[in-house]
Amino acid sequence: MTELFSGTPVDTSPLAWLDAAARQRRRAGLRRALRPRPAVGTELDLASNDYLGLSQHPEVIEGGVQALRTWGAGSTGSRLVTGDTELHQQFEAALAEFVGAATGLLFSSGYTANLGAVVGLSGPGALLVSDACSHASVVDACRLSRARVVVTPHRDVDAVEAALASRSEERAVVVTDSVFSADGALAPLRQLSDVCRRHRAVLIVDEAHGLGVRGAGGRGLLQELGLVGAPDVVITATLSKALGSQGGVVLGPPAVREHFIDTARPLIFDTGLAPAAVGAAMAALRVLESEPWRPAAVLRHARTLAEICNVPQTPQSAVVPVILGEPETALRAATACLDAGIRVGCFRPPSVPAGTSRLRLTARASLNDGDLDLARHVLTRVLAAARR
Template identity: 75%
Template sequence: MTRAVVSPLMWLEDVAQQRRLAGLRRSLNPRRAGAVEVDLASNDYLGLGQHPAVIDGAVDALRTWGAGSTGSRLVTGDTELHQQFEVELAEFMGASTALVFASGYAANIGAVVALSGPGSLVVSDAFSHASLVDGCRLSRARVVVTPHADVDAVEAALADRDEERALVVTDSVFSAEGTLAPLRRLHDVCRRYGAVLLVDEAHGLGVRGSGGRGLSQEVGLAGAPDVVVTTTLSKALGSQGGAVLGSAAVRDHLIDAARTFIFDTGLAPAAVGAAMAALRVLAAEPWRAAAVLSRARELAQMCDVPEQPESSVVSVILGAPEVALAAATACLDHGVRVGCFRPPTVPAGTSRLRLTARASLSDEEMQLSRQVFAEVLGRARS
């Protein structure tokens, strides 16, 4: 009897159809070189991705060190440039040391896994970024997910633990909502129960704190011995890569134990050169951080968002995924590119346009955005 040949991947078609019916299919929409749309979707908060000094920094590093890092940083992928940038980044953010990873995602996974492990407890905010969530899943620790920004729930989890070691992880600025974590209260609880606080400053660097030094610095936690900070170089610094900042002991431990550092190719020199140049621009031009928040307030006002933005992110909740997708498409058709966040990125029923303010937005770009939002959001909300 001949058995019919059935592809073992046939199930993908069923899953794709389910996503289509739910309005959750995703597609790649490449930007064109020289595109003229108003950009309210990217994470280039300070407008440094196209800054001449940042591009020069990438080109100089490319010519000096070559296109790739050539290997893991423990083999051939480490350069003087990597280490110089780590010194400058740590000094800027008020930390003792920094360690650069190939991406912010890799930095978060590496830090969470290396600082926890079997026999420890990890407490994570329900709205933590996917990279922190994946770090928790890979940690082999006991994981407790607490309601968003619920410090009492974090305290209860720490008080109830049997494990000797505990790690509390949170974003400083939550990427979909743009809201701030209660870092000072979280740290007080962590210190009371002997836990380490890990803070992801991906959306805080360049926006919050003195001259953009991050929310941890703003609330007085920069350099605290029981605080570890992670960040990405791909947002406010307009480049690519990630970093973990903390004590010398933390850095040494990550070099020995963080698998996403040990087994991944080092960050390309051009990305390091660009990030270092961007950091120097930010240090010399601290007004950029305040400009981001000013533009965010304008965007919230023109979109009738009642909450005062606390970061670069303005979240315009529209509800159904198909409504949010149609609104985002209409905005782009009128010359304004916005983000569209749907489940599982955000909870069901809260699909939204995610607008990101930039320090470099012109008055003309803001005026066009105002006109487009008045038309598109009027239809989407009717």
Template identity: 75%
Template sequence: MTRAGLSPLAWLDEVERQRRADGLRRSLRTRTPVGAELDLASNDYLGLSQHPAVIEGGVSALRTWGAGSTGSRLVTGNTELHEGFERALAEFVGAESALVFSSGYTANLGAVVALSGAGSLLVSDALTHASLVDACRLSRARVVVTPHRDVAAVEAALAARTEERAVVLTDSVFSADGVLAPMRALHDVCRRHGALLIVDEAHGLGVRGDGGRGLLHEVGLAGAPDVVMTTTLSKALGSQGGVVLGPTVVRDHLIDAARPFIFDTGLAPAAVGAAWAALEVLIAEPWRAQAVLDRAAELASVCAVDERPESAVVSVILGEPEVAFGAALACLDRGLRVGCFRPPTVPVGTSRLRLTARASLTGDEMTLARAVLTDALSALA
């Protein structure tokens, strides 16, 4: 058959066949407004997405500002609500300024690309979030990917560089296994070599640090002039959106140079209002941050995970994709929804159940989780 007779999408049939053979085919799982299962898969770490005050914050913003922001923040999409929330969040985490984006993904794209570019070096941990990986690809900078949490490799890359500018990228809490970045050591290396440190606190905000102020605050790097923090509003704050926090000069530069900020419609007012309300709940109830870690420790104990979790994430490595997927389905059949991470999200041979603790888990819910997880994991022995 000539090329003219072939569908330009015919190659997808073979791709899907191979994915199914490898146990890596994904599908969307629809949930109802009132979940029938106990959820240990979401990133709603503080249990705030359904909090009455948070919902009211979104509704109030919706009534005041309308359903959409109506345009780019440089045109009509910048409101008093956006700027008020930016000031409140910056004060909370100890940053000089903040700039809200439409998502955590676009916040990372905007920050990394605008602060690097051709003629600079990006040094990125091998397990950084996909948004940071994509930012590296878009940056036109030279990129060095270092082994996971390997500070010596970061130092070697910085020491060997010929570029004038360098940026080091890391998650504060790595999303697949919940471990922490060696933050102080990374910063020390960056300072010795005149490099900027960009830290994605998506899984640190609300969980680590005094009252949930993040890992940067916990290790004494909040407000450091050579550190930029990014985060999302869709996890601990239970809403939607992303933020870049750091020196005012960075905020000013991003407004001029960050394409995901300049050309994207501003975050919807309802999302901003809900996130601000969630921040106020966290400030008033700082116990929520420690409650997440305590619940994570209980889940780890049930699953015979040796080390106490450092975040809301409990990673139960089972090996092959089919094993992990089967265990996740067994839990779902018993009324417990858990995450299932398979390649390429995690390395080959490390497919896993990914459990996420929540500050609002009740005693009855923990009893159910304990029973279901014990049975599902015992069946694999």
């Protein structure tokens, strides 16, 4: 089709390539769609990251409502202008005390917290060592850092040590998830900490899927291993999973918090986290403190889901991966589950490597016997058909 732009004939739109790209993704089984969920779910949720079942908890909702009434709908500006409230700082201090860190600093999301932490502690002239299965936010942070980046094989401590030992840079940062989101595996944090200490490197650990699930009372995998509070360890986390709210946080030594307030672009130039999200997260933290049974229930239900799905590995987190191979197979299985009343995650490339498309089931503390009976009935049938 020929159109005129400023009098010049143009044979095609400069965005015509998007149609070809969409066709290619469709042929590969990688097209995606937004599917709004209802306010009151009618399906059993085995897909969300609401690990502790707190997003609909009445005390958590009330915490958000009270903050909304007190501080208004939005934070009205960046935290350095008008977007900071007493509630923000109270929550930072409460969460830091809960996990055992010296200080905390709130960001608008877990994604921006990772951008701020990784970029802020690296930069030109530094080495960044990142696990091959790190979250996309860590990948993007490495790209933005302008540091030299070495991507090591998944959970390969020897490769991390080799990268650190051969570096020429004065500063080095190792970054990893504590619990990897696609397979639920735990990072070898104790070994990584030892390697970092030997080579004078900072260890950044994203506890997005560890907070609320691992550690004493859900304090995270670093706390479980006795590594939290170390002067060379920095934690990032999100409030959108176990705490059922929204936002991100960096936890670590006071000097790190001060450095990020001065330099972290996702903090300086982004609108502060909405007060309602902070209030809901604060209430969720209080529920977690008063109901320490919830993290153990998550792991117990994850083990049951793994047994139902004939997954051989015992889950170490809320995540139960059911690898089916090709994208179309995983998508058909996820659709069949939804048609039968169960919502499950469907992970395909680029979220996971080619040939490992999977259903990603997530356990919740609030699942009951009836939920698990339904899961057994549906998943057994759907997976039998998918694995033929």
